[in-house]
Amino acid sequence: MTEFFVIAVDGPAASGKGTIATGLGRAFDLPVLDTGLLYRAVGVLTHRAGEDLDDEAAARAAALTLTADQLEDPALRTRAAGELASRVAIHGRVREALLEFQNTFAQQEGGAVLDGRDIGTVICPDAPAKLYVTATPEVRAHRRWKQLGGQGEEVAYEDVLADIRRRDARDGGRDAAPMKPAPDAVLLDTSEMTIEQAADAARRIVEAARARWESSR
Numbered sequence: 001m002t003e004f005f006v007i008a009v010d011g012p013a014a015s016g017k018g019t020i021a022t023g024l025g026r027a028f029d030l031p032v033l034d035t036g037l038l039y040r041a042v043g044v045l046t047h048r049a050g051e052d053l054d055d056e057a058a059a060r061a062a063a064l065t066l067t068a069d070q071l072e073d074p075a076l077r078t079r080a081a082g083e084l085a086s087r088v089a090i091h092g093r094v095r096e097a098l099l100e101f102q103n104t105f106a107q108q109e110g111g112a113v114l115d116g117r118d119i120g121t122v123i124c125p126d127a128p129a130k131l132y133v134t135a136t137p138e139v140r141a142h143r144r145w146k147q148l149g150g151q152g153e154e155v156a157y158e159d160v161l162a163d164i165r166r167r168d169a170r171d172g173g174r175d176a177a178p179m180k181p182a183p184d185a186v187l188l189d190t191s192e193m194t195i196e197q198a199a200d201a202a203r204r205i206v207e208a209a210r211a212r213w214e215s216s217r
């Protein structure tokens with residue numbers, strides 16, 4: 001049993017997991033780490049250094065220089081950064097270099113919320129609350145397309161859908177920590193839900209997990 005109340009929120013791109021994680025952080029008064037930003041930062045740093053994204057050693061070197069303040073860079077939120085992230089995320093030694101940052105965050109007094117692809121399976125396998133948030137590729141592409149438009153990044157819906165499908169295949173098909181639900185994760189399909197409904201459903205799932213965790217201590 002963990003001493004920290006860690007909430008693991010995994011799922012594919014634009015499933016709503018980020019908004020859900022933020023809502024859970026507020027509801028349970030816990031800090032939130034969007035681990036996708038770590039991979040986005042490594043992808044962007046590797047690219048800016050003029051290195052090949054397929055070069056594991058170069059991407060690992062970028063991961064080792066990463067600092068928390070670099071995660072604030074708005075360039076990490078772009079469509080291009082998502083693609084760069086999923087390319088460097090296939091490297092086992094990049095993932096290994098990002099472990100300590102994530103473990104330190106997870107082991108804070110009181111606990112933490114982490115969202116990503118492998119939180120419930122690899123980073124925090126003992127987390128007392130695990131969610132795997134999904135939605136159909138079409139629904140996710142529509143959400144991401146609206147979000148990118150809101151950020152001033154005009155792009156065709158079909159292109160966003162193609163990005164999502166490519167990223168799902170790469171993230172789910174890689175050897176190192178592939179995206180998949182932990183056996184004990186609760187699946188939450190948000191395809192037919194508003195973001196408020198999804199956040200409410202997530203909160204109820206975590207309240208039940210928290211009650212179980214407290215009674216087992």
Ligand code: C5P
Binds near residue numbers: 037117167
């Ligand atoms: O969640 P987000 O879309 O920002 O993640 C960007 C990419 O980073 C993902 O497509 C995935 O390849 C990678 N990632 C990962 N493991 C995590 C979080 C993100 O491999 N825990």
